[in-house]
Amino acid sequence: MAITAVGVLRETVPGERRVALVPDLVPAVRRLGVTVLAEPGAGLLAGHHDDDYQAAGAVLAGRDEVLRRADVLLGIRPPSTDPVRELRPGQVLAALLRPQRIPFLVRQWADRGVTAIGLDLAPDLPAGYPLDAGASQARVAGYRAVLLAAERLDRCLPPWGTTDGLFDPLRVLVVGAGHAGLQAIDTACRLGAPVGAVEPRHRERAAAAALGADLLCLSGVHQAVDDRELWQSLDRDRAAWVAGLAEASVRYDLVVTALTGPDGTPPVLLRTATVARLRPGSVLVDLVAGPEGGNVEGVLPDTTTLVGDGITVIGAGELAAQVPGTASRAYSHNVLALLERLLRGGPGTEDPVLAPMLVTDRGAVRHEPTSRLLMEATAVAGLP
Structure with missing residues (x-):
């Protein structure tokens, strides 16, 4: 898959303090031959300033420019974007998607031709472990849970x-x-x-x-x-x-x-x-x-x-967001592994690791539980 630029989006969900790519791993992404575009303020709540990203080789760009130029959009949560106006066909979106919570947004991504990859959907395979952000964030949450309880x-x-x-x-x-x-x-x-x-x-x-x-x-x-x-x-x-x-x-x-x-x-x-x-x-x-x-x-x-x-x-909710430094660094390693895999072959149903992570691809909803939810909603509404 040809990837010339990736975009690091600033999270907009209240209470979310993590960032999808920390400055320390920007050089590793650039060594893949990829430009890193970082939205100003993307890492601030995780302790990373814009100057840190620039020093690491990232290019600061406004949200509109990131959405326009990036071949792969990186986030923690599904971005608050208009799929029709702000995303383009063939663009890749990677985040903790939890697609069954947002089936109608998933449908819009598919209709727009966006390839959505859930970093929380990595298969339980040795080759899938480096991409498994669901696991890495769960470990941070488990640690935080005990300390939070100890305070109470x-x-x-x-x-x-x-x-x-x-x-x-x-x-x-x-x-x-x-x-x-x-x-x-x-x-x-x-x-x-x-x-x-x-x-x-x-x-x-x-x-x-x-x-x-x-x-x-x-x-x-x-x-x-x-x-x-x-x-x-x-x-x-x-x-x-x-x-x-x-x-x-x-x-x-x-x-x-x-x-x-x-x-x-x-x-x-x-x-x-x-x-x-x-x-x-x-x-x-x-x-x-x-x-x-x-x-x-x-x-x-x-x-x-x-x-x-x-x-x-x-x-608990999103306990990993309460430890944004460690959680962001762990997530960034998952992102790097994903980019390396995409550059080797691109998303496809024949890849045993990426196939289960595909939520949308080539105009279709690939995540079966979400697809069933959409079909059930269509049947209830009496639509063809």
């Missing part, structure tokens, strides 16, 4: 005591040992807290145990080989999950939940009645809380509420 707890998380002996340690439970959950486990263990983990998948269980977590088994919930079996278990054994977590969670002071279904919708695993039974002063962080809900009943993203007798429930 009424006691110190690490072992603490006096000359007469240690106080009882605060106990941490992590539900789901994907990228975010594993980082939460690692962070809590490094702080010296005893950590329990609920995770039925074999590979994730082994990873959690290697980090020092005590593996819990919920009655009626069977071990799973992979994501598909996990999703089947969450659907088939939902009552066992809810009952098992209701029994287990009350023994912990900090609970982090991080499980989603195949369509991105989190299953409700902790009911309000269960949360209210936690020890007063406990903290629960729902890492998957979003517009579709979360693992905790009634949780809202980017919201902190009190339940029962002083129990804090945190709907």
Whole structure:
């Protein structure tokens, strides 16, 4: 694929502090033979000034010029642009797209001939790992979740005591040992807290145990080989999950939940009645809380509420945006890997890594779940 210029867009979503490409990696992009266009102020909230980009070899350009000249537009969130007036056919857009949340915008991209690539859709393959921004941002969020909870707890998380002996340690439970959950486990263990983990998948269980977590088994919930079996278990054994977590969670002071279904919708695993039974002063962080809900009943993203007798429930939202320096650097490495792959062959359905990441390409919606949503909406509307 011929790429002469990439554009780094300034994020416009309130609270978003990350940037898609940090100055330190601009020289690596330029060594690919590509000009870097940076919108003024793009990296400011992540601690990178315009002078930093210019010193690294980027060209500062207004938003209109970036949109006009860039062959590849780089962002964290889907850009607030008019696809018809501001994007052009053949242009590539790469970001954390979460396409099922924006199906009608996706349809506009396809109609305009834009190739949209979701950096949150990289396949679980060794070759896909360098491009997996969903994983890199989840790890930052898992780290931040434990520190955020530690600020809210009424006691110190690490072992603490006096000359007469240690106080009882605060106990941490992590539900789901994907990228975010594993980082939460690692962070809590490094702080010296005893950590329990609920995770039925074999590979994730082994990873959690290697980090020092005590593996819990919920009655009626069977071990799973992979994501598909996990999703089947969450659907088939939902009552066992809810009952098992209701029994287990009350023994912990900090609970982090991080499980989603195949369509991105989190299953409700902790009911309000269960949360209210936690020890007063406990903290629960729902890492998957979003517009579709979360693992905790009634949780809202980017919201902190009190339940029962002083129990804090945190709907995480975009926690990685609260650590913009590390999150932006990690994301930039994912972007660099994407550009290298695009320059080798370009997007195409025959590429085992890029094909699952294609949301739109050549005038069509390629992301099947989003395509189904659009077809269902069309059928409801009675359109041909």
